[in-house]
Amino acid sequence: MRLFRRAATLSALLLSAALTLTGAGAAHSAEQAATGYVALGDSYASGLGAGSYDSASGDCKRSSKAFGPLWAAANNPSSFHFTACSGAKTGDVLNNQLGPLSSSTGLVSISIGGNDAGFADVMTTCVLSSQSTCLDRVAAARAYMNNTLPGKLNQVYSAIRAKAPSARVVVLGYPRLYKLNGTCIAGLTETERSALNAASDNLNDVTAKRAADHGYAFGDVRPNFSGHEICSGSSWIHSVTWPINHSYHPTAAGQSGGYLPVLRSLA
Template sequence: MKLSRLGALSSSLLLGALLALTGTATAHAASSVQGVDYVALGDSYSSGVGSGSYDSASGDCKRSTKAYPALWAAANSPSSFAFTACSGARTGDVTSGQLGSLNASTDLVSISIGGNDAGFADVMTTCVLNSEATCLSRIATARSYVDSTLPGNLDSVYSAIRAKAPSAHVVVLGYPRFYKIGGSCVVGLSDTVRSAINSAADYLNAATAKRAADHGFTYVDVAGGFTGHEICSGDSWLHSLNWLNIGESYHPTAAGQSGGYLPALTSAA
């Protein structure tokens, strides 16, 4: 009986210790997140174009309260949050106008950039308004740019971020594939064109991932998160062509921000 009681007491003490440690660890994790100084950089995929609920003070940058940086900040209560991502931004716009909030105390930086440099908007305009051959030629030009010029542009941005925020954990997020091939769309672009556009997105993401890795940054793919939610899927997290609000075309919806991008940042932050 004494041994049994001793064993029970030991088990109770051990359980109590484990619970105490778990509670301490949980509290520490919460406090470490709340102590984070977070800066969100990038283009329209980071500012939240397409998700609505835009901050009027952000003007043409169209920063949304439903964009993944704002959602992450709302869920984690960082000690500071600077949201400088802007619709239409290219790499040069980030280095010239978005880095002012970075400093030696910055702990976390997120960014999506490169799509506008590669001519994303012009590719889609060309493909929608012109022949398949013209579209495929424009995509080939974009891929060539990704090979020849984009890596140097990304290097400039990533180096500038590291110089201003030497201790920050930098999360680079990619772009989704736009289309479900063989999906529910019965009009519009051919599946040949849709496949070429998807392939170009993969090509851009691969180049971005390599540059991020070479700078010691964390690259996060979002294409997997959008699988089953592409245009033509029947449950799209991306706007298709929207003639009433052309700027939101081919951008994530609010569901795409919360269901596709937010989990990607959360997993890497």
């Protein structure tokens, strides 16, 4: 009887060990399978301004020279979905971009929030209106960033985690637009340029805080763009240009030299 009990106990221990190992193996396999990459976001993520657009992307202006496709080409993820779209706001990400996310997604990158804060309208106002009108519009945008945008970012970041529970999420920020006391001899005043840079810093601060609270990595691109802002003489950001929608967006060099190294370091 004692031998029978010992044999039964040994069998139970072996079965328990086998189940434990099987469970660990399954979890490990699931972790290994989470190697797909999804690139979400707005025009800074889609690559507007960099050229080489996918004609099938239409007005989303997805460029093969954007940091997402560049990272994917260099790292060969098990799958790559590029849903970033020029003009996108947080609501557009929620409604139109999250479809490819799943448990097999291992990496997500996103740049979002500038359009919610009225980036295009701010720049149009500052280019076409007086300095006081520009500064008032910048102040309104910053109030939105501080009071309304955090809740909208929370919705996006929570939705990403719900759909891609295993993913590492990298939130990319925005560069400062201008080098102050730089080479520009016309256009906006230094006061306006300084106000726009401060708004960019404000947007980055808000975004970084929301990303950290969700356990996401924040990629600060400002150091990489330092010395390559508008008025630097070596700009990686378009000033007013043609096509007009390229204005104030990174060039191909800005994508590869400004954004890609930050994503590479955090992914």
